[in-house]
Amino acid sequence: MTVEMSATNSAIPGSDLTVVAQALHEEVAGSGLVPPAETGPTAHRLAALARIYGNAPFVPLEQARHELGVDRAGFERLLELFTRIPALRAAVENGPSGRYWTNTVLGLERAGVFDAVLARKPTFPHLVGLYPGPTCMFRCHFCVRVTGARYQASSLAGGNEMFASVIDEVPAGNRDAMYVSGGLEPLTNPGLGALVSRAAGRGFRIVLYTNSFALTEQKLKGEQGLWDLHAIRTSLYGLTDEEYQATTGKQGSFTRVRANLARFQQLRAEREAPIRLGLSYIVLPGRAGRLSALVDFIAELNEAAPDRPLDYINLREDYSGRPDGKLSPDERAELQDELNRFREKAAQRTPTLHVDYGYALHSLMMGTDVQLVRIRPETMRPTAHPQVSVQVDLLGDVYLYREAAFPGLAGADRYRIGTVGPDTTLTEVVETFVTSGATVTPQAEDEYFLDGFDQAVTARLNQMETDIADGWGERRGFLR
Ligand code: SF4
Incomplete structure (x- = not known):
């Protein structure tokens, strides 16, 4: 086994730390940082360190040091060695909780924003969410929205002027500094296309998070600026009208969303528009067994425009931590099987689809059920x-x-x-x-x-x- 292979495995449960450590021997010995007699134990601790941070990214260093049972000087040496062996870093990033590192932490580290927060420096927000929707046509049972709450239509004109000023204010440099979401449903704002064009004109790549109920051909004709989006990410609430109705409270909504997405795919293919199309699917309690049908749904959508298949899907568990969003232990075991079946089937039927399993599902697929980070008051x-x-x-x-x-x-x-x-x-x-x-x-x-x-x-x-x-x-x- 090569250093790369075995060390990359060290954060995977069941991987043998001794085997991993053996593969690290040479690198540790060659570093000149530890005496020969210490090489073995040091390699072992490095593998253990990768395991800790590949599973629990937010552990404080002192806690990790105690778990390894080393003094501060020894721990400092370990940390220094860790930075010199790229395969160990890869092991953490590919570990069960690696998505926390790769999807969130490391990008923000590169931008230096964590240091700004801790130093209480008033820098411009690295990410600005624009929530322009005055209302929403759905009533999702898990949505925190107060039933019937909406913004007055009279707020639209002033609100859109305000959004335009924010778009103009965002410093250039970070092309992904803004996204459009909610709050409520963004496509219920008739000025959205103009705002997107304004942002795209400044070089920003805007992703729209929407339920796509209003993403009709007519809407796309009337608001040409929507074609300047970088991506449209549709939250999918089921795979039949019945499932949609149970979740969103709206009859016939799946049929309409499906038709909108299929037509959108044809239109973007015809226009050769670079805009990306993705889905976001939350596995709700009772729906683990539906993942196979999800692949069929995507494959069917792809038939609408075989040359421009759907770009990506983000699979998620209910992240809210509310008790009614939690899957039972039995269902979690089922979900693990279903996720692996999903992966195989997607590789066959929708080979170009990029699948992001998020923090939790990624670890579940790797055979661990790491505790999701849970912040409390x-x-x-x-x-x-x-x-x-x-x-x-x-x-x-x-x-x-x-x-x-x-x-x-x-x-x-x-x-x-x-x-x-x-x-x-x-x-x-x-x-x-x-x-x-x-x-x-x-x-x-x-x-x-x-x-x-x-x-x-x-x-x-x-x-x-x-x-x-x-x-x-x-x-x-x-x-x-
Ligand atoms: S589509 Fe979004 S905003 Fe509308 S009810 Fe559902 S979760 Fe809430």
Whole structure:
């Protein structure tokens, strides 16, 4: 077994640490950092370290050091060696929890935004969520939205002017600095196409998160700017009208979404439009067995435009952590089988489809059931992380967490840090919040305002803060 192969395996449960460590011997011996007699134990500890961080990315360094039973000098040496052996880094990134590293942490590290948060530097948010939808045609049972809550149609004109000013304000350089989502359904805003064109004109790649109920041919004709999107990611709520109705409360909605997506595929093929099309599918309780039908659905969509098949799908578990979204242990075992069947079938029927299994499902497929990061009110950060991301709704209100920006949501106004308007820029809103030293004291159930991204960011910041307090400032956060 090569160093690369065996070390890359070291974060996989069941892989033999001794075998992995043996493969590392040569590299450790060649480093000159450890005496020959220490080579074996050091290689073993390096493999164990990869296993720890491949499974639990947000462990503080002191905790890892205690688990390995080494003193601080020895641990420092281990960390130094770790950085010199690329296969170990790959092992962490490919571990059961590797998606936390690759999907979220490492990109933000490269941008330096975690350091800005900890230093309380008022930088412009790295990611800005634009939530332009005044309403939504669905009533999803898991949606936090207050039934019937919407923004007044009279807010649209002023709201769209405000969004245009935010788009103009976002610094160039990070092409993925903005996305369009909700809140409510973005396509219910008739000015969306113009906003997308404006952003694309400045070089931004905008991804639209939508339920695609309103993504009709007529809409696409009337709002040509939608063709300037970088990608459309459709949340799929079932695979039959009955499933859709059970989830969204709307009759016949699957038939319509399917028709919209198929037509969209034909239109983008005809126009040779570079826009990407993806799906997001949450495996709800009772629906693990539907994954095979999901491949059939995608294959059927692809028949609408064989030369432009669907680009990607993101499979997710319900990330909210609410008890009614949880799968039973039996169903989790079933889900593991179904996911592997899905992978095989997708490779055959939809070979070009990119599948992202997210933090949790990726680990489940690898045979572990790692605990998802779960932030609680006591581990929420009173200063949050506006330098990493904020969300702006149709009224210009700026929210700290992704699930807080819904109209009329009880308690969410505590996470509103200001309002963008004719006399106030987003830069000023964030700057005022950060420099004033304002804090939000979390209350019970506030953790539901955080989505999976917010949770990972919070866990990372807490970890870094602990490492720094423990005297590991130079090494804080393990990988970066
Ligand atoms: S989850 Fe999305 S599509 Fe469903 S009701 Fe809420 S805003 Fe609408």
